[in-house]
Amino acid sequence: xxxxxxxxxxxxxxxxxxxxxxxxxxxxxxxxxxxxxxxxxxxxxxxxxxxxxxxxxxxxxxxxxxxxxxxxxxxxxxxxxxxxxxxxxxxxxxxxxxxxxxxxxxxxxxxxxxxxxxxxxxxxxxxxxxxxxxxxxxxxxxxxxxxxxxxxxxxxxxxxxxxxxxxxxxxxxxx
Numbered sequence: 400x401x402x403x404x405x406x407x408x409x410x411x412x413x414x415x416x417x418x419x420x421x422x423x424x425x426x427x428x429x430x431x432x433x434x435x436x437x438x439x440x441x442x443x444x445x446x447x448x449x450x451x452x453x454x455x456x457x458x459x460x461x462x463x464x465x466x467x468x469x470x471x472x473x474x475x476x477x478x479x480x481x482x483x484x485x486x487x488x489x490x491x492x493x494x495x496x497x498x499x500x501x502x503x504x505x506x507x508x509x510x511x512x513x514x515x516x517x518x519x520x521x522x523x524x525x526x527x528x529x530x531x532x533x534x535x536x537x538x539x540x541x542x543x544x545x546x547x548x549x550x551x552x553x554x555x556x557x558x559x560x561x562x563x564x565x566x567x568x569x570x571x572x573x574x
Contacts, residue, residue, distance in 0.1 A: 422550045423543075430540035434561065436484065437533035441564070444526040445485050449473070451515050451522070452492050458512045459496075462505050468495065485565055486526075490565075493519065532563035537561040 438523040472492035487570040500506050500516075505515070543549040555561070 411470060419548060420552055423549050424556055427540060427543065427549065427553060427556065427558045430536045431558065433536040434533050434540070437529045437536065438530040441482055441533065444522050444529065445482060445489060446450050448519065448526070451518050452496070454487060455496055455512060455515045456573065458509055458515065459499060462509055463499070463503055470571055486564065488499060505553050527566055530566045534563045534566065535561055
């Protein structure tokens with residue numbers, strides 16, 4: 400009788416631990432899925448942003464007859480592995496575009512330039528929303544991964560804390 404009771408208690412404990420494990424794992428996986436979806440949107444927006452910056456560079460070359468203002472930002476962004484790094488690099492390019500547009504009045508009168516700037520603003524709105532979505536889910540996931548039992552389950556299931564995207568724009572980064 401005692402052996403049967405011990406086996407029954409062990410089965411109940413194992414079932415409870417399995418239930419806790421799968422419940423925590425599902426929660427972590429849900430945050431991970433949301434972050435992956437947000438990252439897909441971010442990547443798509445960054446690619447569009449990069450193409451528009453290339454278009455703007457062509458317009459700058461026509462108007463200013465100087466060819467290498469944005470060369471560093473256009474060529475090096477292909478070698479960047481992280482979307483966070485790529486975002487920062489493209490934001491630097493936008494700051495430079497703003498400085499150039501302040502120096503050349505003819506550039507601000509160019510229709511292609513103004514259209515490209517408008518497209519960048521639209522992409523930045525989507526990008527900011529996707530970054531905020533990613534950051535909210537990363538914050539929740541990172542917070543969970545600091546607590547028991549999530550930290551143990553996270554290690555077992557290979558869930559890691561994530562870095563956040565910068566969503567603060569300064570006056571230098573605005574159009």
